[in-house]
Amino acid sequence: MRDQKGFLSIEFDHLDRRPVFGERVRANGRLFVLALLVFLLNQALEYSLLRSAEADYRVLCGWDCGWYAGVAERGYDLQPHAHPRGDAANWAFFPAFPLTAAAVAAIADISTPMALVVTAKIFFLLAIFAFVKFAQVWAPAVPSWLAAAVVGLHPYALYGNVGYTESMFLLFSCLGLYALGRQQFVAAGAGGAVLSAVRPVGVFIVIPLLIAGLRRFPEAHPQERLRILLGAMLVPLGLSLFMIHLHRVTGDALAFSHVQIAWDRVPGNPLGHLLAGLRGVEPLPRLWAFMSLVALLMVAALFFRRQYELASFSLIATLVPLSTGLLAMPRYLWWQAPLLLLMAQWLSLRLISWPTRPHIEVKVWMIALPLSVWGCITMVQAWINGEWFVV
Amino acid sequence: MNGKYWCYTGMAALGLLHVFVFSLMLRPEVSDEYMDYYITRETTMSPLQRRMLTPIEPGESFDHHTVAIGFDGWSFAERDHRWSLGSSAKLVFLLDDAESAADAQHLVLRFATLGEQTVQISLNDEPLLERRFDGAEEVELRIEVPDSLLQEGENIVQFDLPDARKPDNGDARILAVALKSFSLS
Secondary structure (H helix, E strand, O other), X not given: OEOOOOOEOOOOHHHHOOOOHHHHHHHHHHHHHHHHHHHHHHHHHHHHHHHHOOOOHHHHOOOHHHHHHHHHHXXXXXXXXXXXXXXXXXXXXXXXXXXXXXXXXXXXOOOHHHHHHHHHHHHHHHHHHHHHHHHHHHOOOXXXXXXXXXXXXXXXXXHHOOOOOHHHHHHHHHHHHHHHHXXXXXXXXXXXXXXXXXXXXXXXXXXXXXXXXXXXXXXXXXXXXXXXXXXXXXXXXXXXXXXXXXXXXXXXXXXXXXXXXXXXXXXXXXXXXHHHHHHOOOHHHHHHHXXXXXXHHHHHHHHHOOOHHHHHHHHHHHHHHHOOOOOOHHHHHOOOHHHXXXXXXXXXXXXXXXXXXXXXXXXXXXXXXXXXXXXXXXXXXXXXXXXXXXX | OOHHHHHHHHHHHHHHHHHHHHHHHHOOOOOHHHHHHHHOOOOOOOHHHHHOOOEEOOOOEEEOOOOOOEEEOEEEEOOOOEEEOXXXXXXXXXXXXXXXXXXXXXXXXXXXXXXXXXXXXXXXXXXXXXXXXXXXXXXXXXXXXXXXXXXXXXXXXXXXXXXXXXXXXXXXXXXXXXXXXXXXX
């Protein structure tokens, strides 16, 4: 409903009555079991595809996973050394994920590539659970099972299993935005602090935090205002520590950005890349450009709904990678919590109903979810086959 | 100590940390090669490529794949050639000693152009040639090098290409010269 200033405020009726501890544990336990079931379904699909291709789990650590393995095993490179120009180094790969994987490798006594895959999978499971909680706050009408299925079974769910940082990114963005939705600014800042050490765009969660803070500021009591400021200042903590380390190793605190030249990812006009992709003749860049356009339209829909916090996060998380080109855009788009949430909302809509038989209806998910699972299978097969476009 | 105290302490500590990181951002402590390649992007020769340059001898010929000479302002090596990027490109090479410099009397360049192109070539900032090519066929230029222009150590052949443009095949690069080989004779 709209408040006196015309803003859309979210009502948390289901949160107003604080459930007792035992009730909360049971409710969260049920959600976790739901997340676990979706996760296991995803794992079963992956396992059957690996078996049918006579491949094992080692194949899941490929492409960028190799770079993360380098960070986990040896830390950050002292000198660039890779690619034909000898200009690539692992500075582009943020530390939170490989450091967690290094801890998993040490605790479980497994190889680093396997630890990266296992760590991504653990984060994947937790991300499904966190997304359901996030959806309960920002879109309570979405059924929890559908929210879980959207994350666990979408075509790019592949990246939750392959030693990439996407699942950790989704987990901490969900936690940050969940806390923000409940106006817990310090908790949101703490989530943001980790997120800023996961991926370059993670630090931009400070924008939704500031927007929520500004909306809350006039009515907030002095202590709460302090918490808003503290939360905002917490967000860049992870990135700051990474930058200090990079400065010690390379002399350049922004080496993570400058080294992008080794991948020919030089920041430019995102709309230029978008238009070039749409006008181009290559089918895959055209598809990625189309997806980016859809994502920007979804951002517009979020703005239209006055969910400025979610809209601003997705706008930046879309435009920043798009400014360096279209390659890998799908995984940058479809692991964004706000876009997945909007997708879940659309999937829960009714497609067809019969006035004479109101108990019979066709919902969007009945058609979209099987297609999504098919896309998920296709992407896993493409990964196993070493197709370049999954990078 | 109450929550307010902790908030102020935390904010002060975080504020100092962020100011410190910002100051690090503004003053990188890196080599000139790193600065030129990664930060200001004044060169397309990476620091490693620069370190891999090896002194060349008159009479040796180098194709567009070589790592012995540096391609600054050139695109990646394709099967048959390497395109210049933009309106200026450089070939960087090392000469071992003054004797090698004195022995070399000609620059020999084999290349094609993207349609009609004006090509200005200079060596160590001294203009050597300006000519218009119609792009119809591959050319081999043999350019006389004035005495004492080549020097021991680093030498630079610069191509100025005022007519560089995007080709009509959807390639977004600004191209002019497709280099095939380079030598001193």
